[in-house]
Amino acid sequence: MHNLRTVTALGVAAPRIDRFDHITLAENDGLALASVAARLGKEAACHAALGNLLGGVPDIGRTILRDPEAGFWMGPEQWMIGAPRATHEHLADQLKERFGDAASITEQSGAWATFDVTGAMMREMSERLCNVPIRRMIAGDVQRTVIHQLGCFVIRREAEDHIRILGPRASAKNLHHALLTAALALA
Amino acid sequence: MIINHPLLGPRDSAEFTYMGDARLIDRPDAGSDTAAQDFYDYGYLRDNPAGWHEELWFHEAGDRSWLVVTRNTLTHEISDVKLARDVARSRGRKL
Numbered sequence: 001m002h003n004l005r006t007v008t009a010l011g012v013a014a015p016r017i018d019r020f021d022h023i024t025l026a027e028n029d030g031l032a033l034a035s036v037a038a039r040l041g042k043e044a045a046c047h048a049a050l051g052n053l054l055g056g057v058p059d060i061g062r063t064i065l066r067d068p069e070a071g072f073w074m075g076p077e078q079w080m081i082g083a084p085r086a087t088h089e090h091l092a093d094q095l096k097e098r099f100g101d102a103a104s105i106t107e108q109s110g111a112w113a114t115f116d117v118t119g120a121m122m123r124e125m126s127e128r129l130c131n132v133p134i135r136r137m138i139a140g141d142v143q144r145t146v147i148h149q150l151g152c153f154v155i156r157r158e159a160e161d162h163i164r165i166l167g168p169r170a171s172a173k174n175l176h177h178a179l180l181t182a183a184l185a186l187a
Numbered sequence: 188m189i190i191n192h193p194l195l196g197p198r199d200s201a202e203f204t205y206m207g208d209a210r211l212i213d214r215p216d217a218g219s220d221t222a223a224q225d226f227y228d229y230g231y232l233r234d235n236p237a238g239w240h241e242e243l244w245f246h247e248a249g250d251r252s253w254l255v256v257t258r259n260t261l262t263h264e265i266s267d268v269k270l271a272r273d274v275a276r277s278r279g280r281k282l
Contacts, residue, residue, distance in 0.1 A: 060194050075250035076194070076272070131199055143195075146202070146248040 009113035009172035016176070022121040023183040027176070028164070032085040033108035034092040036099065038077040045102035050079065053098060063140040063155055072142045072155060080108065080153075080166075113172035115179060118162045121186045126163060128182045130154060134163070148178035190256060191268050195249060202248035208233050209241035209255045212275050237261055243271060 008015050008029040015027040038046035050057045054064040054071045058079055063072035068088065071081045083091050092107035099105060117125060126134040130145040130152070137143075137156040144153050152167040152175070167175040188200040215225035234240075237260060244254045253271035258264070 073250075076252055076270070131202075144249050144251075151248060 009169045010176060011173070018180055018183065020119070020183060020187060022186060023117065023119040023125055025176075025179050025183055026116045026118075028114040028116050030085050031082050031109070031112075031114050032088040032091040033080060033082050033112055033166075034095050035074065035106045035108050036071075036079045036081060036095065037104045037106075039101065039103055042102040043077060046077070046099065049099045049102055053081070053095075061142060063142050065140055065158060072153070074144070074153075085109065111169055112166045113169040113175060115165045115167070115176065116157075116162065117165060117179065117183075118159065120161060121183075122161045122163060124186055125179075125182050126154070128185065129178065148174060150175055150178075188263050188265075190244065190254070190265060192246065192249070192252075192254065193268055193270055194252070195246075198246070198249060200244075202246060203244045203254075204247045206243040206245050206253070209243050209271075209274070211243060212255075212271065212278065212280075239266070 005013065007013060008027055010016050010027055015029040017027070018025040036046070036050070047057045050071065053069055054066055056064055058064045058071050058073045060073055064070060069081055069083045071079050074080050081091065081095060088094065089109075091109070092105050095105045123134050126132065129147045132143045132145050132154050134154075134156070139156055139158045142153055142155045144151065146152070147165065147167065150167050150171050152165055155164040155166070156162075157164055165175070165179070189197045190200050190203060192198050211229075213229075215222060215229050217226075219225060240258055240260050242256050242258055244256045246252050246254065255269045255271050255274045256265055257267040259266070
């Protein structure tokens with residue numbers, strides 16, 4: 001039997017946490033992700049399946065934060081669904097059963113690295129990193145933007161000082177470097 | 188320059204990539220008798236107006252939608268922005 005060890009997006013055994021007085025930057029290794037794209041002519045059935053799953057269809061630029069599954073709008077007729085990896089490692093397969101031929105489901109857990117940024121200087125840090133209007137965003141708002149030349153999603157979570165950043169997993173160390181540099185510049 | 192995205196509101200044009208003349212939506216019929224000439228025109232011939240121009244813009248650093256932006260090439264004024272999908276469908280595209 002192969003002796004395989006799982007590693008996080010940053011390539012280490014346990015999620016990395018960088019803790020400062022003003023910012024905490026935490027790799028989040030606990031998310032399973034899958035995307036949902038409504039098939040042409042099956043939009044109503046797809047919306048109904050999303051309603052069953054999330055209690056509604058995430059509106060433009062919005063997230064539905066709900067346990068265990070949550071979802072956010074990515075583009076016209078496209079959404080990302082997230083759930084705890086511990087219980088939903090096969091999220092894409094589970095969604096495929098739910099959505100049938102109403103939507104195309106794509107496994108996304110291996111495509112994204114997730115970082116939670118919290119702390120008193122979160123807004124200032126966000127302003128250094130990207131052009132989302134962080135001070136106007138309310139809980140559940142999401143925007144796709146560019147951080148350090150990388151296409152990322154920025155989600156304003158429920159706590160006032162908390163954003164979640166999803167960036168390309170293959171560039172996880174680059175993204176972490178950018179986040180850490182911005183955090184240290186504000187220290 | 189600010190592009191007023193039909194879904195997302197005003198966004199910095201740096202988030203977008205210019206993808207050419209909006210007439211690229213009107214792809215010729217490959218089965219037509221004049222297909223060779225039609226595709227030559229489609230592929231190579233462009234007007235280059237000093238003034239109003241319908242253009243395709245791709246929201247690369249955003250929601251990845253394609254837009255038809257009516258822009259004045261002399262002033263960069265933008266008079267109209269639509270989803271390219273809606274424009275194509277209004278011209279009879281089935282998909």
